[in-house]
Amino acid sequence: GAGVSQSPRYKVAKRGQDVALRCDPISGHVSLFWYQQALGQGPEFLTYFQNEAQLDKSGLPSDRFFAERPEGSVSTLKIQRTQQEDSAVYLCASSLAGRGTSYEQYFGPGTRLTVT
Amino acid sequence: QKEVEQDPGPLSVPEGAIVSLNCTYSNSAFQYFMWYRQYSRKGPELLMYTYSSGNKEDGRFTAQVDKSSKYISLFIRDSQPSDSATYLCARANFGNEKLTFGTGTRLTIIP
Numbered sequence: 001g002a003g004v005s006q007s008p009r010y011k012v013a014k015r016g017q018d019v020a021l022r023c024d025p026i027s028g029h030v031s032l033f034w035y036q037q038a039l040g041q042g043p044e045f046l047t048y049f050q051n052e053a054q055l056d057k058s059g060l061p062s063d064r065f066f067a068e069r070p071e072g073s074v075s076t077l078k079i080q081r082t083q084q085e086d087s088a089v090y091l092c093a094s095s096l097a098g099r100g101t102s103y104e105q106y107f108g109p110g111t112r113l114t115v116t
Numbered sequence: 117q118k119e120v121e122q123d124p125g126p127l128s129v130p131e132g133a134i135v136s137l138n139c140t141y142s143n144s145a146f147q148y149f150m151w152y153r154q155y156s157r158k159g160p161e162l163l164m165y166t167y168s169s170g171n172k173e174d175g176r177f178t179a180q181v182d183k184s185s186k187y188i189s190l191f192i193r194d195s196q197p198s199d200s201a202t203y204l205c206a207r208a209n210f211g212n213e214k215l216t217f218g219t220g221t222r223l224t225i226i227p
Contacts, residue, residue: 041219043160048214097213107161109157
């Protein structure tokens with residue numbers, strides 16, 4: 001079956017622009033995660049949804065970052081007034097919820113954001 | 117101190133060698149441990165997971181966890197050029213799904 005898909009794959013934004021990054025999780029996966037990966041680093045947790053509920057947004061670096069998943073499927077990560085330090089790969093992952101299965105997170109290919 | 121420490125490498129070994137990749141962690145809560153492989157410009161791919169001390173084997177890969185010393189390892193036997201990638205260790209607390217990753221070790225297998 002289809003894996004996690006993300007669009008766009010690459011995005012160049014001028015400083016101050018708003019961007020929206022889309023994630024399509026694996027069909028039937030209840031949990032959805034966003035991570036940020038800087039060059040040469042491991043992914044860093046941003047936020048987590050279970051269905052449409054955002055259960056943890058402790059990793060969002062500022063109030064310029066906003067995520068939503070209104071129907072419990074597709075999710076959008078929005079960054080307002082982009083800054084150069086926002087340049088990174090944004091990864092989306094999904095998993096089946098429930099004890100013993102949630103650690104199996106399946107990642108999409110990521111969106112590489114470059115802010116100039 | 118980062119929750120998960122990993123030597124970033126790079127690490128280069130000849131084809132056929134045994135590769136040892138290691139991480140240490142600082143949080144003692146009951147938790148799961150994972151190894152992901154990430155090829156250039158791709159998303160991480162789950163290789164193995166475990167939640168108990170000891171070894172877990174899957175083909176050429178063996179994951180080892182030592183909770184007493186807070187040390188996790190991944191061994192790759194009969195390494196192949198296709199194993200060249202960045203290997204990420206990660207942990208998650210039971211009941212909290214977010215993953216905490218190490219920085220990743222960049223591995224190159226030389227033909």
